């Protein structure tokens with residue numbers, strides 16, 4: 001597949017057009033997916049969308065703090081993870097809620113994290129999902145190391161990691177991809193090119209025509225994928241995973257997409273982009289496209305859509321209530337996870353602080 | 364005299380210097396068109412154009428590295444790091460080049476660069492958006508480290524920083540970016556680097572703080588006065604070079620030293636100040652010095668943040684301990 005989509009020629013893998021019709025050129029790449037798998041994938045995208053929409057409204061109501069959303073990027077977040085196995089590793093940035101949920105994360109955890117609780121990074125069953133990463137592109141090097149470990153131990157898992165268009169400007173992007181290529185680590189580098197890094201457009205980051213073409217110099221395949229096309233995302237990720245499992249090393253996938261929402265709830269996009277531009281991407285919404293495809297195949301209808309959105313909305317509201325009823329972070333938790341066993345000085349600081357709390361209470 | 368908040372005072376200082384000196388360039392991630400995520404540089408690109416005030420690729424290392432390159436040719440870059448938590452990709456440049464160039468080249472090449480970055484907690488922010496790691500920078504030979512606590516000082520200190528021929532790290536307490544206004548002269552003026560200020564005279568105890576902790580300190584000091592302790596309050600203003608004399612003079616008078624900061628306790632600014640007092644004024648001490656600081660842990664997420672951030676009550680608690688020692 002990678003030979004057919006030369007990033008230097010700006011070729012892009014697409015299977016569905018914007019109305020959900022299978023493109024002639026896309027037919028060849030159509031991933032094999034059962035009806036159940038199709039429904040499951042679409043449902044996961046809708047669930048992520050609803051969770052994001054709810055989270056933004058909770059933030060507006062002052063119930064949680066600032067947070068980013070993955071609205072508009074659900075196909076890339078969900079399609080990648082659905083194309084992989086549970087024993088593969090996911091190394092996230094902070095804009096892949098759909099993928100996190102698909103990997104075993106929960107809405108409650110998401111809301112807990114953005115309510116300011118570290119417990120939000122502890123998912124049921126401890127899936128192979130690292131906590132979200134705030135320093136841009138730093139996580140890419142971790143995926144390289146996970147890939148290295150897989151090779152060392154002779155496993156056939158892969159690691160997948162996510163970062164943005166802006167993230168390609170960081171040194172860690174270079175260092176992580178370079179390492180993975182040198183040691184042929186089974187890593188799928190997913191660059192979500194959502195056209196913006198906060199206020200800066202894609203063109204402000206690099207003189208390269210495309211981001212995928214950076215792979216060429218590292219010595220790995222690179223491909224541009226229509227990141228709003230769920231089927232293309234699945235097909236590309238499967239190919240990349242096969243490449244990795246076969247011992248051929250890493251792949252860079254540039255998911256061409258659009259950040260439909262603000263950077264975070266504290267951002268104001270009207271400063272740096274036009275309403276017309278935002279509107280021009282509405283029709284390209286990955287959910288609209290996939291839904292049309294599903295409806296056409298009689299796998300989906302408006303009733304199902306409405307029921308799912310309602311069910312998910314209620315699930316989010318319930319999760320939000322649970323988070324609001326959580327106990328505040330216990331004093332001990334601030335100290336006890338810093339080291340395997342608490343150094344004496346830290347123990348002293350904790351005891352002194354507890355003595356202070358008692359003093360305050362008695363005043 | 365116009366009343367300005369911290370953001371306006373900093374913006375005003377930047378504008379004055381940009382207008383005065385064409386060798387000054389200002390740049391950073393989102394610092395141009397948008398005016399930075401806190402809008403501190405708002406309007407500057409419109410006033411001075413994209414050649415003078417510009418957005419950069421998302422990469423802190425090159426912000427400082429390219430800044431150094433500009434500086435050795437005679438420009439005077441002002442670099443914005445979006446949050447202090449994102450300085451780390453640039454630590455290599457800061458420690459291995461920016462701070463060393465003058466000494467290594469025996470003064471031939473210098474780096475008159477000002478690096479601004481918001482720091483500090485108490486704003487319910489995301490991970491790595493709330494730390495106070497000034498002690499790390501105080502430890503790097505060749506850097507000056509400045510932390511203002513009010514709009515008036517911020518403007519005067521920033522102008523001094525920009526005029527310094529050594530690299531200056533200017534850390535902005537974002538918690539108080541917009542929390543109060545002060546009368547700030549419209550014209551340029553300077554507050555010297557390396558000079559602390561005594562903001563309240565007192566007889567019983569010396570309390571040293573800086574940045575957003577000055578507000579916490581002031582509240583504690585007011586309450587302490589009501590409870591019968593007369594505290595002398597010092598705003599350090601510069602972490603390096605430290606104003607030893609102001610602190611020593613005060614401790615010689617009061618016989619007691621307490622230091623308040625948000626950053627972790629171990630190897631912090633408080634430890635350094637206490638060492639200085641031990642070296643030069645030990646015989647004046649009537650009680651062991653006290654530190655009221657953040658813990659040796661990562662900054663907790665917002666649900667645990669209030670435990671971490673020093674409060675006026677924690678200062679009062681430490682005062683009581685100190686007084687108990689004397690009795």
Ligand SMILES: Cc1ncc(C[n+]2csc(CCOP(=O)(O)OP(=O)(O)O)c2C)c(N)n1
Nearest residue numbers: 095134135136164165166167196197198449
């Ligand atoms: C090292 C570092 N520098 C700066 C930031 C502040 N910051 C957060 S997100 C962001 C833009 C990221 O853009 P991109 O990589 O395209 O990802 P997107 O947010 O669009 O998904 C910036 C500058 C950061 N988190 N880490």
Ligand SMILES: [Mg+2]
Nearest residue numbers: 164165196197
């Ligand atoms: Mg982006």
